[in-house]
Amino acid sequence: MYSFDPTEEQQMLMDAVKKYAENDLRPAAHEAEETTELPKKLIGKGWELGLLQASIPESYGGFGERSAVTGALAIEEMAFGDLAGTLAVMTPSLFATPILLAGSDEQKKEYLPRVVAGEWSPFTAALIEYAFDFDPNDLKTTATLQGENYVLDGEKAYVPFARGAESILVYAKLDGQSQAFIVGKEAEGLSVGEEREKLMSLNALPMYRVKLENVKVPVANRLGGAAGHDFDILLASMRIANAATAVGVANAAFEYSMNYAKEREAFGVKIAQKQAIAFMLAEMRTEIEAIRLLTWEAAWKLDTGREDAANEAYLASTGAADMAMMVTDRAVQILGGHGYIREHPVEMWMRNGRGVAMFTGLAIV
Amino acid sequence: MPIEFEAPKPITNAQFVLKTVAEEMMRPKSRYFDEHEHEIPWDYIEFMHNAMKAMGGSSLAPKENGNGKDADKEKRPPIGYQLIAAQLEALSWGDVGMYHCLPGGGLGAAAVHSAGTADQRVKFLSRFNGDKPTFAAMCITEAGAGSDNSAIRTRAVLDEKTNEWVINGEKIFVTGGDKSFTEYEKLGRGFIVVWASIDPSAGRAGMRGFVVEGGTKGVKVVKLEHKMGIRCSDTAAISLVDARVPFENILGSPTVEKNNAGFKKAMATFDATRPLVAATGVGVARAALEFLKEKLAESGVKIRYGLPRQKLTSIERDVIDMEIMLKSSWLMVIKATWMADNKKPNALEASMSKVKAGDVATKITQKVVEILGPLGYSREFLAEKWMRDAKITDIYEGTGQINRLVVARQILGYSGAELR
Numbered sequence: 191m192y193s194f195d196p197t198e199e200q201q202m203l204m205d206a207v208k209k210y211a212e213n214d215l216r217p218a219a220h221e222a223e224e225t226t227e228l229p230k231k232l233i234g235k236g237w238e239l240g241l242l243q244a245s246i247p248e249s250y251g252g253f254g255e256r257s258a259v260t261g262a263l264a265i266e267e268m269a270f271g272d273l274a275g276t277l278a279v280m281t282p283s284l285f286a287t288p289i290l291l292a293g294s295d296e297q298k299k300e301y302l303p304r305v306v307a308g309e310w311s312p313f314t315a316a317l318i319e320y321a322f323d324f325d326p327n328d329l330k331t332t333a334t335l336q337g338e339n340y341v342l343d344g345e346k347a348y349v350p351f352a353r354g355a356e357s358i359l360v361y362a363k364l365d366g367q368s369q370a371f372i373v374g375k376e377a378e379g380l381s382v383g384e385e386r387e388k389l390m391s392l393n394a395l396p397m398y399r400v401k402l403e404n405v406k407v408p409v410a411n412r413l414g415g416a417a418g419h420d421f422d423i424l425l426a427s428m429r430i431a432n433a434a435t436a437v438g439v440a441n442a443a444f445e446y447s448m449n450y451a452k453e454r455e456a457f458g459v460k461i462a463q464k465q466a467i468a469f470m471l472a473e474m475r476t477e478i479e480a481i482r483l484l485t486w487e488a489a490w491k492l493d494t495g496r497e498d499a500a501n502e503a504y505l506a507s508t509g510a511a512d513m514a515m516m517v518t519d520r521a522v523q524i525l526g527g528h529g530y531i532r533e534h535p536v537e538m539w540m541r542n543g544r545g546v547a548m549f550t551g552l553a554i555v
Numbered sequence: 556m557p558i559e560f561e562a563p564k565p566i567t568n569a570q571f572v573l574k575t576v577a578e579e580m581m582r583p584k585s586r587y588f589d590e591h592e593h594e595i596p597w598d599y600i601e602f603m604h605n606a607m608k609a610m611g612g613s614s615l616a617p618k619e620n621g622n623g624k625d626a627d628k629e630k631r632p633p634i635g636y637q638l639i640a641a642q643l644e645a646l647s648w649g650d651v652g653m654y655h656c657l658p659g660g661g662l663g664a665a666a667v668h669s670a671g672t673a674d675q676r677v678k679f680l681s682r683f684n685g686d687k688p689t690f691a692a693m694c695i696t697e698a699g700a701g702s703d704n705s706a707i708r709t710r711a712v713l714d715e716k717t718n719e720w721v722i723n724g725e726k727i728f729v730t731g732g733d734k735s736f737t738e739y740e741k742l743g744r745g746f747i748v749v750w751a752s753i754d755p756s757a758g759r760a761g762m763r764g765f766v767v768e769g770g771t772k773g774v775k776v777v778k779l780e781h782k783m784g785i786r787c788s789d790t791a792a793i794s795l796v797d798a799r800v801p802f803e804n805i806l807g808s809p810t811v812e813k814n815n816a817g818f819k820k821a822m823a824t825f826d827a828t829r830p831l832v833a834a835t836g837v838g839v840a841r842a843a844l845e846f847l848k849e850k851l852a853e854s855g856v857k858i859r860y861g862l863p864r865q866k867l868t869s870i871e872r873d874v875i876d877m878e879i880m881l882k883s884s885w886l887m888v889i890k891a892t893w894m895a896d897n898k899k900p901n902a903l904e905a906s907m908s909k910v911k912a913g914d915v916a917t918k919i920t921q922k923v924v925e926i927l928g929p930l931g932y933s934r935e936f937l938a939e940k941w942m943r944d945a946k947i948t949d950i951y952e953g954t955g956q957i958n959r960l961v962v963a964r965q966i967l968g969y970s971g972a973e974l975r
């Protein structure tokens with residue numbers, strides 16, 4: 191059957207997340223972006239919603255079951271509030287969710303309870319690299335087997351909360367494939383840059399370069415153990431998360447500019463009464479819906495183990511990049527000169543919107 | 556039911572069967588009927604009529620509810636509109652023009668179905684299960700009233716002596732008008748639904764649909780249009796001069812209320828039919844995209860999915876973008892019809908699906924012709940025909956602009972007066 195209704199439980203979760211997004215994340219977003227600081231309390235409150243905890247079974251310290259559909263629904267709602275805040279709240283999943291999905295039993299036992307027990311703490315992952323043609327399936331960071339250890343070499347970029355992170359899940363190329371390795375903060379040869387990344391947006395999210403020089407990782411710390419793991423599902427989960435956050439950001443921009451257009455007057459009518467504006471809004475809404483449905487389908491395919499799930503996630507994430515840019519650009523246009531001024535959030539969303547093309551790896555469902 | 560994307564069995568079955576029909580009965584004749592405009596594809600019509608009868612009902616109009624023997628089926632979530640959407644998509648993958656020659660009620664029956672009484676449904680719709688293939692058509696558009704269909708001039712006046720409506724006016728662009736009205740030996744008696752005003756001073760509130768039986772005196776097919784595409788589908792101009800129809804052939808109330816209820820009901824038909832028209836656009840777009848991928852594969856071009864944009868060739872980017880458009884457009888059709896099946900108000904989703912499909916069908920078919928270069932433009936292949944066929948998606952059942960207006964009014968909460 192086709193069906194488009196979230197379950198009651200999902201709806202309750204979405205409502206709770208929406209409340210947090212609207213009452214907490216959104217009001218704090220502007221200042222966080224300008225001061226480059228996200229209040230710890232704000233992150234803590236988001237963490238208490240328990241999105242990650244609810245995706246981890248009781249036996250590993252959580253209280254639920256992971257579903258990509260649920261994750262996509264929730265993270266869209268949160269990103270509607272603020273993208274940087276969302277990525278910060280969800281950073282520990284970058285470390286925990288791959289372990290849940292692909293880790294060995296020992297890895298799950300050792301790490302999952304530590305991540306989800308108690309307060310938000312900086313566990314993170316490093317996928318992105320600093321190259322114009324960065325390709326998650328063709329990493330420049332390498333892993334080579336030397337005796338009991340894998341040796342990692344390379345440089346990672348855009349790693350959230352790398353400074354102070356307990357452990358980092360580092361992706362590297364091993365025998366032509368992307369594989370993840372659990373690297374503790376004390377590992378020799380691991381160095382986190384002093385300076386934060388300076389990007390067009392996400393200024394509130396502390397991200398760093400991470401260098402790996404001859405870092406030795408015990409074989410047991412390869413994700414999934416010596417046999418490794420399937421990277422495709424992890425990448426698909428990241429792409430779905432990326433697409434879902436894009437939908438949230440785009441929806442924020444759409445709603446804000448629509449409400450503005452219903453208030454703002456020009457030539458004696460509300461600007462929304464002009465077709466040039468109304469048609470932009472209609473197309474924004476239509477494209478948001480298109481990518482939202484594609485994202486849901488990809489998530490559903492992942493949850494049900496369909497063969498084409500990974501490809502669908504790729505299509506959703508690729509489509510989301512265009513959609514988010516288009517929608518957020520138009521939101522600025524609808525506000526005119528006022529849209530260009532930082533007092534209104536649309537310019538930030540437009541900067542976020544362009545980032546969707548680069549952000550795969552900053553969130554996972 | 557939670558969020559799910561599993562196509563129900565009846566849909567996958569229909570898609571399977573209709574793919575064969577499309578490949579065997581439609582594609583081989585596509586070019587012929589494109590080049591012989593106004594010839595009627597009798598073989599296809601008869602085949603489809605028999606095939607649909609064998610499948611248990613010849614009308615594509617959704618089955619009636621409250622019909623005792625279906626009580627068991629009704630416990631399952633209804634999928635009538637979703638199924639029709641899948642059927643139309645599959646047939647339009649075969650040939651959009653020939654799809655319009657599918658016997659059954661089409662838009663005319665849809666109007667009776669949504670605006671008529673139970674008696675009228677029985678009286679007018681049961682013919683589609685008869686021995687001969689039978690057609691019906693919808694006549695709203697006039698030379699002076701297209702998008703603004705409240706401007707129609709056709710009048711219906713009640714002759715109280717005979718208790719008949721007397722209709723005068725001229726309709727244009729009636730899809731299937733010829734097959735629905737002209738009496739062909741191989742066809743059952745069809746009808747056209749003519750929209751007319753019973754009280755011009757009342758504006759929209761005075762508009763009603765009238766079922767005009769095939770062969771009615773005073774009604775004439777005066778012209779068949781020559782078109783850019785869907786040339787197998789007849790597009791008729793029909794004149795009505797003192798045409799008399801029985802009193803009970805009016806759809807909706809014979810008296811004029813203060814509000815627009817009658818007109819709104821007519822427009823509500825669109826909430827059901829727009830996603831179906833969108834589905835036909837998705838079908839032809841899929842045909843074009845699949846053809847492109849075949850031709851590329853033959854030439855040894857592989858599409859490397861999964862790569863970042865920066866590493867893709869321009870053709871790969873185009874193909875991937877087209878797939879995103881096509882898949883998401885289809886999901887919008889499914890969502891809009893799913894809402895219709897579940898009696899959820901879907902005016903927004905119906906029009907969004909049509910906006911999207913109008914864009915997607917035109918963009919994909921045009922891009923495919925471009926990428927295929929001299930092959931795409933050649934009449935040796937069907938790509939150029941599909942581009943001509945696809946364009947209609949963005950014009951009928953509300954142009955792209957009109958559907959944008961509907962979407963905008965829905966999201967803004969505006970009336971027609973506030974946003975025109």
Ligand SMILES: Cc1cc2nc3c(=O)[nH]c(=O)nc-3n(C[C@H](O)[C@H](O)[C@H](O)COP(=O)(O)OP(=O)(O)OC[C@H]3O[C@@H](n4cnc5c(N)ncnc54)[C@H](O)[C@@H]3O)c2cc1C
Nearest residue numbers: 693694695696701702703728729730790951952954956975
């Ligand atoms: C092949 C074919 C089959 C058809 N089948 C049927 C049928 O079966 N039954 C039937 O009744 N009709 C049918 N139609 C008619 C079709 O629905 C109309 O052509 C369509 O609604 C547009 O009307 P129009 O051609 O008068 O264009 P117009 O209304 O004159 O529009 C011209 C342009 O102006 C734009 N426009 C109009 N109003 C606005 C506005 N308010 N804001 C912004 N832009 C606007 C339109 O989008 C369009 O781009 C068919 C047409 C064709 C070509």
